[in-house]
Amino acid sequence: AGIVNFDIGGGTTNCAVFSGGEVVDSFALDIGGRLIKFDGEGRITYISDKIRKLICNLKLNLCIGEKAEFRDLKSLTDEFAKILFKIFYNRNLNKVEEKLFINHKNEGVKSGFIMFSGGVAEFIYSNLKINGISDTMRFSDIGPLLGYSIRQIFENEEVQLLRPREKIRATVIGAGSNSVKISGSTIMFEDDILPMKNIPIVRIPMGENEEPQFICKNIWSRSRMYSSGNMAIAFKGPKSPGYFAIKKMAEGIVKAFEGSDNPIVVIIQNDFAKALGQTIKNMDTHHKVICIDNVEVRNGDYIDIGKAISGVVPVVVKTLIFKS
16 A cells, blocks of 8 residues: 655654555655753743744744743644645645755655654654643653644544554664665776765656756756765666667766766666766766666665675665764
8 A cells, every 4th residue: 555654753754655565755854843942941942943934934933042832832833744744645835844855855656544653653643632831841842742733633634544563762763774785797887986985866767768958957957955076876767778878878967977077976777887887988088987787776865885896886775874
């Protein structure tokens, strides 16, 4: 079945959309239980910069150093709940609400079921009613109230709210995942620039007859969030592309890297990396080129590419990286 899981922690909400047991979409939002904190007397000690525009847009009187009114806090958590509600039903968000997405938006996959995990989920599935500021401040933040708002907005809907066996109190434990893959032997790489770590994925659509200008435009538009650092262009690609199709792909990729000193890194799901990599290198002798295949990645992933072992390279695909 189609299931959306919102994992709501202190600072962010991480979402995975499943269909038939496979992850088909993932994204994150600046929505969490500790975006506003209080001291023992109920004064606000912290407001995340990520939600200040939203607070201003809702015209709420929430300021550091002052005691918050319950109605203002409830209006904010109700708005958070409404955003999750809209995302689940694929309804349009306004510009301020869209700013809460981290890096990229959801893909609008339809689902019939919803469930919650993370610390805030404890209050979504409980029977606790929060009717005043004293109930809200149980953990010196807005977590309990956020859970209550989410419970209220979904409890009268026909959607089936699933209850996970483990809601996970500490969401940071196990929040990131990684898998080690071995790329195919028919690949193209220059070993002197390996290993490479924490390369963000820029996934683009790629048909068999895409024009170079269209490919270049797609790469430019999707890579803006990563400034000028290394990145890996990823796509599935056709199963058995001909020479002219490969040539068009290479032209578009080379054009996208004009003026950049970063290596050209390409990740293909289907098996034609060596042909594409050699074509890119023939067109562009300035850039180092790595082109590997048989690796599936998504937007939001990061990869590590290790030193070659007997003509193949190990690739670690990661959904989350931590600052060292």
